[in-house]
Amino acid sequence: MTDAFRIAKRRRAIHGWLLLSPALVMLSTFAFYPSVATLWASFFSRETRRHPSEFIGLDNYRFLFEDPTFWKVAGNNLLYAGVTIPISIALALVMALWANSKIPGKSFLRTAYFTPTVLPMIAAGNLWLFFYTPDIGVLDQLFGLVGLGSMNWLGRPETSLWAICIVTIWKESGFFMIFYLAALQTIPPELKEAADIEGASRWTYTRRIVLPLLMPTTLFILVNALINSVKLIDHLFILTKGGPSDSSKLILYYIWELSFAFFDSPMAAATTVLVLAVLGIVAALQFGLLDRRTHYQ
């Protein structure tokens, strides 16, 4: 190795770090540092007037696991994710396939599907309040027409979580549809023609050609949907506030309550760490498992 070569190499390395540094600084300040700080905070006890905060190791986690509300909320969130993710993705796919076909009023259809996405979640919540409100809501009025009695969709433990799920699906599927639409438009039309000449039915074409080619998009959407199933809770504030009796409470709402209603930030930190860990593991699994079966163009 000559000197000149070594200098050139070092210069390249410096260049590389310089290019990386803005992202590094931003990520460190706004992502890495808060995560580590949260982890650290979760090892301390709650500070009260009498007892200053002290290091208690994993005790916060133990309390959390002994707390039935935590398990209730975790179960709620699992059900919420299990319902909203597959349904909103399936709906998005169906709507995208439809909006991509040669039908009149195609652009109107696309806009109509996309509208829920541009609404803030709070506005969506208010909109759905207008549907769900007992007696005067649209749903009750409709049920009244066919002779069914009034129903408090949001106020009953059996239905509140489902009502929340429906709002989320309504909101999310239009958003995911845009990704599917974009991906569908990258599929050359000759592939359909080639399949037509071979005598493939529409269904065969969709199953054997379109769906595999949409796999990278599906993977991307899946990860997004998963994150959203934890992240997207704004409508809870409008619709149910997690009630009645925690029946529609989701984990992030619970964290918010812990830290801003009960002022127990160490517990909130511990819960956050758990959520982060679970999300990280699931995302890694998704990418690891599905990546191998996915064709990238």
Next chain:
Amino acid sequence: MSDPFVELHEIRRQWDGKGGVRGVSLSVPRGAFVSILGPSGCGKSTLLRLLAGLEVPQSGQILIGGQDVTHAAPSARGLSMVFQSYALFPHLSVRENILFGMKVRRASRAAQAEKLAEAVAMTGLEGLEDRKPGALSGGQRQRVALARAVVAGHPLCLMDEPLSNLDAKLRHSVRRDIKALQRRLGLTVVYVTHDQSEAMSLSDHVVLMKDGAVQQQGHPEDLYTRPATPFVAEFIGDPPMALVEGAALGQAAAQIGIRVEKIERAHVDDADLVAHVEACEFLGGETRVLLSHPRARGLGLILTGRRELAPGTALGLALPDEHRVLFPAPGGQKDPQQNYGATDRQTAPRDGRKAPSQQTEEVSR
């Protein structure tokens, strides 16, 4: 070559009265190799897509094997197609691409394996069966598309400029492969190209199109020696026919075409034309002299061996009567002078000239 296998009757498909094809008739015998030739945008692909059923004609009739398939689905027409862009399925391996149609038709596993081996051997794709199209070269992709078309076992194969993405050398070798395959399997091939040499060397029948209509069709030799219109004369052959204003040769025809290789050198005093040298191209065995004359275009002279003539040298040319092709004035009243200087290959149609065959007036053969 006997009964017509594919027949088109007055097919029309246009978009808002523009583009596409208008009034094309064609008859293809079984086992023939037919080329559809023409400049870009003349409607070649449209014609092929109409044949394949990917496009529906506004009027006219399409018959394949004696059956009216004008409105039949593509898969009901018993044909395969090689697309200009190959249209391979990018996520499927070569094997799955080739077998896609058989799987759709639920052929037995044994039949699939047999056909695959056959097609792979025929197209020289051995050892590449598990690759994805993305990991193949252009020529290999082209052969996969060919194998996919062949494996279907349909008697009719449509090809849309299958060689346009290949380099010149590969193009020549794949061209020979296609021809050999067609002969071996007794396929009827309709082959779209904008390369006249490809059309001339491959086909039994050439259909030359311009602006959505057929200019002339027939055996390659017919188009070469007896072009119906100046457009055909200038499209076919390398170099194309030279066109001379009729008046310059003292003849009544608007234009007179002659193959460059038939032009002879003559003494300036008893020459038909006196032209000036523009450039000399040495091609190895011969020298092609490019000539200019105010009332002609595409004039040239072929001299054996290597010759060096200074630009501007006056050369006497003899245009043997028996090799002259006369073109009457289009429509009769236009001044043919205006055509000169611009090449016909790019110009828009000057009239609605359609039925080409009566337009030729041959002096002699």
